[in-house]
Amino acid sequence: MALIKSISGIRGTIGGAPGNALTPIDIVKFATAYGMWLRNRKNGNLTVVTGRDARVSGSLVASLINNSLMSLGIDVVDLGLATTPTVEVAVTGTGADGGIIITASHNPAQWNALKLLNEKGEFLSSSDGSEVLKIAESEAFDYASYDKLGKITHDDTWCEKHINAVVSLKLVDVDAIRRAGLKVVVDAVDSVGGIAIPALLKALGVKEVVELNCVPTGLFSHNPEPLPEHLGQISGTVKEKGADIGFVVDPDVDRLAIICENGSMFGEEYTLVSVADFVLTDTIGNTVSNMSSSKALSDITEKHGAHYFSSAVGEVNVVQEMKQVKAVIGGEGNGGIIYPELHYGRDALVGVALFLTHLAKSGMKCSDLRAKYPDYFMAKKRLELTKDIDIENVIEIIAREFPGAPLDKRDGVKVSLPDGWVQVRKSNTEPIMRIYTEKKTKEEAGELADFVISLIEAEM
Helix, strand or coil: CCEEEECCEEEEEECCCECCEECHHHHHHHHHHHHHHHHHHCCCCCEEEEEECCCCCHHHHHHHHHHHHHHCCCEEEEEEECCHHHHHHHHHHHCCCEEEEECCCCCCCCEEEEEEECCCCCECCHHHHHHHHHHHHHCCCCCCCHHHCCCEEECCCHHHHHHHHHHCCCCCCHHHHHHHCCEEEEECCCCCHHHHHHHHHHHCCCCEEEEECCCCCCCCCCCCCCCHHHCHHHHHHHHHCCCCEEEEECCCCCCEEEECCCCCECCHHHHHHHHHHHHHHHCCCCEEEECCCCCHHHHHHHHCCCCEEEECCCHHHHHHHHHHHCCCEEEECCCEEECCCCCCCECHHHHHHHHHHHHHHHCCCHHHHHHCCCCCEEEEEEEECCCCCCHHHHHHHHHHHCCCCCEECCCCEEEEECCEEEEEEECCCCCEEEEEEEECCHHHHHHHHHHHHHHHHHCC
Protein backbone atom coordinates (compact mmCIF):
# COMPACT_ATOMS: atom_id res chain seq x y z
CA MET A 1 0.00 0.00 0.00
CA ALA A 2 1.19 3.55 -0.70
CA LEU A 3 0.19 7.13 0.10
CA ILE A 4 2.06 10.05 -1.49
CA LYS A 5 1.40 13.56 -0.19
CA SER A 6 2.68 16.36 -2.39
CA ILE A 7 2.00 20.02 -3.07
CA SER A 8 -0.26 19.11 -6.00
CA GLY A 9 -2.48 16.74 -4.04
CA ILE A 10 -2.67 13.30 -2.53
CA ARG A 11 -2.19 10.02 -4.40
CA GLY A 12 -2.38 6.47 -3.13
CA THR A 13 -3.61 2.92 -3.47
CA ILE A 14 -7.17 2.15 -2.46
CA GLY A 15 -7.65 0.12 0.72
CA GLY A 16 -5.54 -0.50 3.79
CA ALA A 17 -4.85 1.49 6.92
CA PRO A 18 -5.36 5.26 7.22
CA GLY A 19 -2.14 7.16 6.63
CA ASN A 20 -0.64 4.27 4.66
CA ALA A 21 -3.02 4.21 1.70
CA LEU A 22 -5.79 6.28 0.15
CA THR A 23 -8.58 5.41 2.58
CA PRO A 24 -11.91 7.22 3.14
CA ILE A 25 -10.40 8.92 6.18
CA ASP A 26 -7.49 10.26 4.13
CA ILE A 27 -9.79 11.39 1.32
CA VAL A 28 -12.05 13.32 3.70
CA LYS A 29 -9.06 14.79 5.52
CA PHE A 30 -7.38 16.19 2.42
CA ALA A 31 -10.60 17.31 0.71
CA THR A 32 -11.47 19.18 3.91
CA ALA A 33 -7.99 20.71 4.11
CA TYR A 34 -8.35 21.96 0.53
CA GLY A 35 -11.80 23.39 1.31
CA MET A 36 -10.43 25.15 4.40
CA TRP A 37 -7.60 26.58 2.31
CA LEU A 38 -10.19 28.06 -0.05
CA ARG A 39 -12.22 29.47 2.83
CA ASN A 40 -9.12 31.06 4.32
CA ARG A 41 -8.49 32.86 1.03
CA LYS A 42 -11.96 34.20 0.38
CA ASN A 43 -15.06 35.18 2.31
CA GLY A 44 -18.54 34.48 1.03
CA ASN A 45 -19.94 31.73 -1.16
CA LEU A 46 -17.47 29.28 -2.67
CA THR A 47 -17.83 26.84 -5.58
CA VAL A 48 -15.57 23.92 -6.52
CA VAL A 49 -15.73 21.89 -9.74
CA THR A 50 -15.06 18.15 -9.45
CA GLY A 51 -14.65 15.48 -12.12
CA ARG A 52 -13.21 11.99 -12.31
CA ASP A 53 -11.70 9.44 -14.63
CA ALA A 54 -13.32 6.02 -14.98
CA ARG A 55 -11.45 4.13 -12.24
CA VAL A 56 -13.61 1.67 -10.31
CA SER A 57 -12.94 3.62 -7.10
CA GLY A 58 -13.83 6.94 -8.73
CA SER A 59 -17.48 7.25 -7.74
CA LEU A 60 -16.68 6.40 -4.11
CA VAL A 61 -13.82 8.91 -3.95
CA ALA A 62 -15.91 11.59 -5.67
CA SER A 63 -18.77 11.10 -3.21
CA LEU A 64 -16.45 11.51 -0.23
CA ILE A 65 -14.86 14.64 -1.72
CA ASN A 66 -18.15 16.25 -2.72
CA ASN A 67 -19.72 15.65 0.68
CA SER A 68 -16.63 16.89 2.50
CA LEU A 69 -16.74 20.15 0.56
CA MET A 70 -20.48 20.57 1.11
CA SER A 71 -19.93 19.94 4.82
CA LEU A 72 -17.77 23.08 4.80
CA GLY A 73 -20.53 25.13 3.18
CA ILE A 74 -18.94 24.95 -0.30
CA ASP A 75 -21.09 24.40 -3.39
CA VAL A 76 -19.98 21.66 -5.80
CA VAL A 77 -20.38 21.40 -9.55
CA ASP A 78 -19.85 17.70 -10.31
CA LEU A 79 -18.97 16.96 -13.95
CA GLY A 80 -19.04 13.19 -13.37
CA LEU A 81 -16.79 11.38 -15.86
CA ALA A 82 -14.50 14.08 -17.25
CA THR A 83 -10.96 14.49 -18.52
CA THR A 84 -8.42 16.44 -16.49
CA PRO A 85 -8.26 19.28 -19.05
CA THR A 86 -12.07 19.40 -19.18
CA VAL A 87 -12.21 20.02 -15.43
CA GLU A 88 -9.54 22.73 -15.80
CA VAL A 89 -11.53 24.45 -18.54
CA ALA A 90 -14.75 24.15 -16.51
CA VAL A 91 -13.22 25.88 -13.46
CA THR A 92 -12.69 29.10 -15.38
CA GLY A 93 -15.78 28.57 -17.53
CA THR A 94 -18.06 28.44 -14.49
CA GLY A 95 -16.17 31.10 -12.53
CA ALA A 96 -15.51 28.58 -9.76
CA ASP A 97 -13.04 29.12 -6.94
CA GLY A 98 -11.15 25.88 -7.55
CA GLY A 99 -11.37 22.30 -8.68
CA ILE A 100 -10.51 18.75 -7.71
CA ILE A 101 -9.76 16.12 -10.34
CA ILE A 102 -10.19 12.55 -9.12
CA THR A 103 -7.57 10.64 -11.08
CA ALA A 104 -4.24 8.92 -10.62
CA SER A 105 -3.39 9.69 -14.25
CA HIS A 106 -1.09 6.96 -15.66
CA ASN A 107 -0.92 4.90 -12.44
CA PRO A 108 -2.47 1.39 -12.42
CA ALA A 109 -6.10 0.76 -11.50
CA GLN A 110 -5.53 0.29 -7.75
CA TRP A 111 -4.41 3.92 -7.47
CA ASN A 112 -6.47 7.09 -7.22
CA ALA A 113 -5.72 10.69 -6.36
CA LEU A 114 -6.97 14.18 -5.66
CA LYS A 115 -5.43 16.75 -8.04
CA LEU A 116 -6.02 20.23 -6.70
CA LEU A 117 -6.71 23.33 -8.83
CA ASN A 118 -6.91 27.05 -8.10
CA GLU A 119 -9.45 29.51 -9.50
CA LYS A 120 -7.49 29.68 -12.78
CA GLY A 121 -7.98 25.97 -13.36
CA GLU A 122 -4.26 25.42 -12.77
CA PHE A 123 -2.44 23.20 -10.29
CA LEU A 124 -1.60 24.81 -6.98
CA SER A 125 1.72 26.58 -6.58
CA SER A 126 4.33 25.15 -4.25
CA SER A 127 3.43 27.59 -1.49
CA ASP A 128 -0.31 27.02 -1.83
CA GLY A 129 0.11 23.25 -1.91
CA SER A 130 2.30 23.40 1.19
CA GLU A 131 -0.40 25.37 2.99
CA VAL A 132 -3.01 22.71 2.19
CA LEU A 133 -0.68 20.04 3.59
CA LYS A 134 -0.18 22.09 6.79
CA ILE A 135 -3.93 22.43 7.27
CA ALA A 136 -4.35 18.68 6.80
CA GLU A 137 -1.59 17.93 9.28
CA SER A 138 -3.01 20.24 11.94
CA GLU A 139 -6.62 19.23 11.19
CA ALA A 140 -7.64 22.86 11.66
CA PHE A 141 -11.14 22.14 10.35
CA ASP A 142 -14.36 24.09 10.93
CA TYR A 143 -17.43 22.47 9.41
CA ALA A 144 -20.61 24.41 8.56
CA SER A 145 -23.82 24.24 10.56
CA TYR A 146 -26.84 22.40 9.19
CA ASP A 147 -28.37 25.56 7.70
CA LYS A 148 -25.20 26.59 5.83
CA LEU A 149 -24.28 23.35 4.05
CA GLY A 150 -23.24 23.53 0.43
CA LYS A 151 -25.30 22.17 -2.44
CA ILE A 152 -24.33 20.00 -5.40
CA THR A 153 -25.11 20.52 -9.09
CA HIS A 154 -24.46 17.84 -11.69
CA ASP A 155 -23.33 19.14 -15.10
CA ASP A 156 -22.33 16.78 -17.91
CA THR A 157 -22.13 19.46 -20.64
CA TRP A 158 -18.47 20.37 -20.28
CA CYS A 159 -17.00 17.68 -22.52
CA GLU A 160 -18.96 19.13 -25.44
CA LYS A 161 -18.02 22.69 -24.44
CA HIS A 162 -14.36 21.70 -24.23
CA ILE A 163 -14.49 20.08 -27.68
CA ASN A 164 -16.17 23.16 -29.17
CA ALA A 165 -13.45 25.38 -27.70
CA VAL A 166 -10.71 23.18 -29.18
CA VAL A 167 -12.33 23.04 -32.63
CA SER A 168 -12.72 26.85 -32.59
CA LEU A 169 -9.01 27.52 -32.07
CA LYS A 170 -7.49 29.65 -34.83
CA LEU A 171 -4.84 27.08 -35.77
CA VAL A 172 -7.27 24.15 -35.93
CA ASP A 173 -8.36 23.67 -39.55
CA VAL A 174 -11.42 21.42 -39.72
CA ASP A 175 -11.74 21.81 -43.49
CA ALA A 176 -8.16 20.61 -44.06
CA ILE A 177 -8.73 17.60 -41.80
CA ARG A 178 -12.01 16.74 -43.54
CA ARG A 179 -10.42 16.99 -47.00
CA ALA A 180 -7.64 14.62 -45.92
CA GLY A 181 -10.22 11.82 -45.45
CA LEU A 182 -8.37 10.34 -42.47
CA LYS A 183 -8.96 6.99 -40.78
CA VAL A 184 -7.93 7.18 -37.11
CA VAL A 185 -7.63 4.47 -34.44
CA VAL A 186 -8.13 5.49 -30.79
CA ASP A 187 -7.08 3.61 -27.65
CA ALA A 188 -8.58 5.25 -24.56
CA VAL A 189 -7.53 2.52 -22.07
CA ASP A 190 -11.13 2.04 -20.87
CA SER A 191 -11.42 5.51 -19.35
CA VAL A 192 -12.82 8.96 -20.08
CA GLY A 193 -10.83 9.38 -23.28
CA GLY A 194 -13.34 6.93 -24.78
CA ILE A 195 -15.99 9.62 -24.31
CA ALA A 196 -13.95 12.66 -25.34
CA ILE A 197 -11.56 11.63 -28.13
CA PRO A 198 -13.98 9.90 -30.57
CA ALA A 199 -16.40 12.84 -30.16
CA LEU A 200 -13.56 15.30 -30.83
CA LEU A 201 -12.44 13.40 -33.95
CA LYS A 202 -15.97 13.48 -35.36
CA ALA A 203 -16.20 17.21 -34.67
CA LEU A 204 -12.88 17.66 -36.49
CA GLY A 205 -14.23 15.98 -39.62
CA VAL A 206 -12.27 12.73 -39.40
CA LYS A 207 -13.71 10.33 -41.98
CA GLU A 208 -13.52 7.10 -39.94
CA VAL A 209 -12.81 6.42 -36.26
CA VAL A 210 -11.85 2.93 -35.04
CA GLU A 211 -12.32 2.62 -31.28
CA LEU A 212 -10.22 0.40 -29.00
CA ASN A 213 -10.85 0.20 -25.25
CA CYS A 214 -13.20 3.18 -25.43
CA VAL A 215 -15.91 1.97 -23.02
CA PRO A 216 -15.15 3.77 -19.70
CA THR A 217 -15.30 0.77 -17.37
CA GLY A 218 -12.11 1.66 -15.50
CA LEU A 219 -10.95 -1.93 -15.95
CA PHE A 220 -7.79 -1.06 -17.83
CA SER A 221 -7.14 -3.62 -20.57
CA HIS A 222 -3.42 -2.86 -20.52
CA ASN A 223 -0.97 -0.83 -18.44
CA PRO A 224 -2.42 2.70 -18.61
CA GLU A 225 0.88 4.51 -19.11
CA PRO A 226 1.09 5.20 -22.89
CA LEU A 227 4.56 3.72 -23.45
CA PRO A 228 5.60 1.63 -26.50
CA GLU A 229 5.75 -1.64 -24.54
CA HIS A 230 2.04 -1.26 -23.67
CA LEU A 231 0.76 -0.37 -27.15
CA GLY A 232 1.02 -3.57 -29.16
CA GLN A 233 -2.73 -3.83 -29.70
CA ILE A 234 -3.20 -0.41 -31.31
CA SER A 235 0.00 -0.74 -33.33
CA GLY A 236 -1.33 -3.94 -34.89
CA THR A 237 -4.81 -2.47 -35.41
CA VAL A 238 -3.49 0.61 -37.23
CA LYS A 239 -1.72 -1.64 -39.76
CA GLU A 240 -4.56 -4.15 -40.01
CA LYS A 241 -7.21 -1.48 -40.65
CA GLY A 242 -5.04 0.56 -43.02
CA ALA A 243 -5.42 3.60 -40.77
CA ASP A 244 -3.54 6.84 -41.27
CA ILE A 245 -2.72 7.29 -37.59
CA GLY A 246 -3.42 6.04 -34.08
CA PHE A 247 -3.90 8.07 -30.91
CA VAL A 248 -3.44 6.77 -27.37
CA VAL A 249 -4.32 8.71 -24.22
CA ASP A 250 -3.84 7.95 -20.55
CA PRO A 251 -6.84 7.54 -18.18
CA ASP A 252 -7.31 11.28 -17.55
CA VAL A 253 -6.41 12.42 -21.10
CA ASP A 254 -3.60 14.86 -20.41
CA ARG A 255 -1.00 12.76 -22.27
CA LEU A 256 -1.00 11.87 -25.96
CA ALA A 257 0.96 9.16 -27.78
CA ILE A 258 0.90 8.75 -31.55
CA ILE A 259 1.15 5.63 -33.75
CA CYS A 260 2.26 6.02 -37.37
CA GLU A 261 0.45 4.38 -40.29
CA ASN A 262 3.04 1.60 -40.41
CA GLY A 263 2.48 0.73 -36.74
CA SER A 264 5.67 2.41 -35.54
CA MET A 265 5.75 4.75 -32.56
CA PHE A 266 5.92 8.45 -33.39
CA GLY A 267 7.60 8.78 -29.97
CA GLU A 268 6.00 10.35 -26.91
CA GLU A 269 8.76 12.97 -26.78
CA TYR A 270 7.89 13.99 -30.34
CA THR A 271 4.21 14.72 -29.68
CA LEU A 272 5.23 18.10 -28.24
CA VAL A 273 8.05 18.57 -30.78
CA SER A 274 5.75 18.17 -33.79
CA VAL A 275 2.93 20.30 -32.38
CA ALA A 276 5.44 23.01 -31.41
CA ASP A 277 6.85 22.94 -34.96
CA PHE A 278 3.35 23.52 -36.33
CA VAL A 279 2.54 26.32 -33.87
CA LEU A 280 5.89 28.08 -34.41
CA THR A 281 5.37 28.04 -38.17
CA ASP A 282 2.40 30.34 -37.57
CA THR A 283 3.39 32.13 -34.36
CA ILE A 284 7.05 32.72 -33.51
CA GLY A 285 7.61 32.67 -29.77
CA ASN A 286 9.35 30.95 -26.90
CA THR A 287 8.85 27.31 -25.92
CA VAL A 288 9.18 25.48 -22.60
CA SER A 289 9.44 21.86 -21.53
CA ASN A 290 10.61 20.19 -18.36
CA MET A 291 14.20 19.09 -17.76
CA SER A 292 13.34 15.46 -18.49
CA SER A 293 12.22 16.20 -22.05
CA SER A 294 14.08 15.70 -25.30
CA LYS A 295 16.59 18.18 -26.71
CA ALA A 296 14.63 17.94 -29.96
CA LEU A 297 12.26 20.72 -28.81
CA SER A 298 15.21 23.05 -28.30
CA ASP A 299 16.49 22.21 -31.80
CA ILE A 300 13.12 22.87 -33.44
CA THR A 301 12.60 26.10 -31.50
CA GLU A 302 16.00 27.43 -32.55
CA LYS A 303 15.27 26.46 -36.17
CA HIS A 304 12.31 28.84 -36.05
CA GLY A 305 14.47 31.63 -34.60
CA ALA A 306 12.87 31.46 -31.15
CA HIS A 307 14.17 30.63 -27.66
CA TYR A 308 13.76 27.46 -25.62
CA PHE A 309 13.58 27.33 -21.82
CA SER A 310 13.41 24.43 -19.37
CA SER A 311 11.74 23.96 -15.99
CA ALA A 312 11.74 21.44 -13.17
CA VAL A 313 9.46 18.44 -13.71
CA GLY A 314 5.79 19.02 -12.92
CA GLU A 315 3.03 20.80 -14.80
CA VAL A 316 2.91 23.67 -12.32
CA ASN A 317 6.62 24.34 -12.90
CA VAL A 318 6.26 24.25 -16.69
CA VAL A 319 3.29 26.63 -16.54
CA GLN A 320 5.13 29.04 -14.26
CA GLU A 321 8.09 29.16 -16.67
CA MET A 322 5.79 29.51 -19.69
CA LYS A 323 4.12 32.55 -18.16
CA GLN A 324 7.44 34.08 -17.20
CA VAL A 325 8.93 33.81 -20.70
CA LYS A 326 5.57 34.29 -22.50
CA ALA A 327 5.84 30.96 -24.30
CA VAL A 328 3.43 30.25 -27.17
CA ILE A 329 3.62 26.47 -26.67
CA GLY A 330 5.03 24.17 -24.04
CA GLY A 331 4.52 20.97 -22.13
CA GLU A 332 6.26 17.81 -21.08
CA GLY A 333 8.03 15.12 -23.05
CA ASN A 334 5.57 12.48 -21.84
CA GLY A 335 3.10 13.63 -24.48
CA GLY A 336 1.66 16.56 -22.54
CA ILE A 337 0.77 19.61 -24.67
CA ILE A 338 0.14 22.99 -23.01
CA TYR A 339 -1.32 25.55 -25.43
CA PRO A 340 -2.02 28.87 -23.66
CA GLU A 341 -4.37 29.99 -26.44
CA LEU A 342 -6.98 27.76 -24.73
CA HIS A 343 -5.69 27.19 -21.18
CA TYR A 344 -2.57 26.48 -19.11
CA GLY A 345 -2.91 22.73 -18.70
CA ARG A 346 -1.74 19.57 -20.43
CA ASP A 347 -4.47 18.74 -22.90
CA ALA A 348 -4.55 15.72 -25.22
CA LEU A 349 -7.62 17.11 -27.00
CA VAL A 350 -5.66 20.20 -28.03
CA GLY A 351 -2.76 17.93 -29.01
CA VAL A 352 -4.97 15.78 -31.26
CA ALA A 353 -6.54 18.78 -33.01
CA LEU A 354 -3.25 20.61 -33.65
CA PHE A 355 -1.42 17.44 -34.74
CA LEU A 356 -4.17 16.38 -37.17
CA THR A 357 -4.18 19.87 -38.69
CA HIS A 358 -0.38 19.67 -39.03
CA LEU A 359 -0.60 16.22 -40.63
CA ALA A 360 -3.44 17.16 -43.00
CA LYS A 361 -1.76 20.35 -44.19
CA SER A 362 1.60 18.65 -44.65
CA GLY A 363 0.17 16.10 -47.07
CA MET A 364 2.63 13.58 -45.62
CA LYS A 365 2.23 10.16 -44.11
CA CYS A 366 2.63 10.19 -40.34
CA SER A 367 5.94 8.30 -40.52
CA ASP A 368 7.32 10.78 -43.07
CA LEU A 369 6.36 13.67 -40.83
CA ARG A 370 8.22 12.03 -37.95
CA ALA A 371 11.30 11.65 -40.18
CA LYS A 372 11.50 15.46 -40.47
CA TYR A 373 12.63 15.82 -36.87
CA PRO A 374 16.08 15.30 -35.33
CA ASP A 375 16.65 11.83 -33.94
CA TYR A 376 17.32 11.46 -30.24
CA PHE A 377 16.74 8.36 -28.18
CA MET A 378 15.78 8.28 -24.54
CA ALA A 379 16.01 5.51 -21.96
CA LYS A 380 13.53 5.87 -19.11
CA LYS A 381 14.27 3.54 -16.22
CA ARG A 382 13.40 3.36 -12.55
CA LEU A 383 14.54 2.08 -9.18
CA GLU A 384 12.23 1.31 -6.29
CA LEU A 385 12.80 3.76 -3.45
CA THR A 386 13.89 2.03 -0.25
CA LYS A 387 15.27 3.23 3.05
CA ASP A 388 18.72 2.32 1.72
CA ILE A 389 18.57 5.00 -0.97
CA ASP A 390 19.61 8.52 0.05
CA ILE A 391 18.68 10.92 -2.76
CA GLU A 392 21.26 13.51 -1.74
CA ASN A 393 23.96 10.86 -1.69
CA VAL A 394 22.88 9.70 -5.15
CA ILE A 395 23.25 13.25 -6.45
CA GLU A 396 26.78 13.43 -5.10
CA ILE A 397 27.65 10.06 -6.67
CA ILE A 398 26.50 11.26 -10.08
CA ALA A 399 28.32 14.57 -9.73
CA ARG A 400 31.59 12.81 -8.86
CA GLU A 401 31.30 10.42 -11.78
CA PHE A 402 31.08 13.23 -14.35
CA PRO A 403 33.64 15.81 -13.12
CA GLY A 404 33.54 19.11 -14.97
CA ALA A 405 30.20 18.39 -16.65
CA PRO A 406 27.50 21.07 -16.22
CA LEU A 407 25.07 20.12 -13.42
CA ASP A 408 21.48 21.27 -12.96
CA LYS A 409 20.10 20.54 -9.48
CA ARG A 410 16.67 22.12 -9.83
CA ASP A 411 15.10 18.64 -9.84
CA GLY A 412 17.35 15.87 -8.59
CA VAL A 413 20.44 16.19 -10.77
CA LYS A 414 20.82 16.53 -14.54
CA VAL A 415 24.24 16.19 -16.13
CA SER A 416 24.78 17.70 -19.59
CA LEU A 417 27.21 15.68 -21.69
CA PRO A 418 28.78 16.52 -25.08
CA ASP A 419 26.46 14.07 -26.87
CA GLY A 420 23.49 13.78 -24.49
CA TRP A 421 22.42 14.01 -20.87
CA VAL A 422 21.40 12.00 -17.83
CA GLN A 423 18.96 12.92 -15.07
CA VAL A 424 18.24 11.19 -11.76
CA ARG A 425 15.28 12.37 -9.71
CA LYS A 426 12.69 11.22 -7.21
CA SER A 427 9.25 10.71 -8.75
CA ASN A 428 6.43 13.06 -7.72
CA THR A 429 3.78 10.39 -8.32
CA GLU A 430 5.23 7.00 -7.36
CA PRO A 431 7.63 5.66 -4.69
CA ILE A 432 10.45 5.33 -7.24
CA MET A 433 13.58 7.03 -8.50
CA ARG A 434 13.60 7.87 -12.21
CA ILE A 435 16.76 7.56 -14.32
CA TYR A 436 16.40 9.27 -17.71
CA THR A 437 19.09 9.48 -20.38
CA GLU A 438 19.21 10.80 -23.93
CA LYS A 439 21.72 9.95 -26.64
CA LYS A 440 21.95 9.76 -30.43
CA THR A 441 21.25 6.00 -30.44
CA LYS A 442 18.92 3.77 -28.47
CA GLU A 443 21.81 1.52 -27.45
CA GLU A 444 23.90 4.38 -26.09
CA ALA A 445 20.97 5.77 -24.10
CA GLY A 446 20.29 2.36 -22.56
CA GLU A 447 23.93 1.76 -21.73
CA LEU A 448 24.25 5.13 -20.01
CA ALA A 449 21.10 4.49 -17.94
CA ASP A 450 22.32 1.04 -16.93
CA PHE A 451 25.70 2.48 -15.98
CA VAL A 452 24.12 5.09 -13.72
CA ILE A 453 21.88 2.48 -12.11
CA SER A 454 24.93 0.33 -11.40
CA LEU A 455 26.60 3.30 -9.68
CA ILE A 456 23.56 3.80 -7.44
CA GLU A 457 23.15 0.11 -6.63
CA ALA A 458 26.84 -0.17 -5.70
CA GLU A 459 26.25 2.37 -2.93
CA MET A 460 23.09 0.73 -1.57
